[in-house]
Amino acid sequence: MDIDHDRIDDAVLALLYLGLHDGGRTWKGFDWEAMNRLHEKGLISDPVGKAKSVIFTEDGERRSKALFHEMFCKK
Helix, strand or coil: CCCCHHHHHHHHHHHHHHHCECCCEEECCCCHHHHHHHHHCCCECCCCCCCCEEEECHHHHHHHHHHHHHHHCCC
16 A cells, blocks of 8 residues: 555644644644654654643644644535
8 A cells, every 4th residue: 555644644733733732732642653754844843752742833833723624624
């Protein structure tokens, strides 16, 4: 199976918007590889560590919100 990791990353980033709390933090309960790729793309803080959440970068939060609305909101 040929997986499009960029599309997976977009879906994870969009779903991370659901867990948004405390000024840019979001719960990190998703696939570790996807979370690491989002960090490498500069969209979230480093997911490695004991914290149960990560912090969106400014661009990451903006993109997460846009993807969430595009993928999951009724038109």
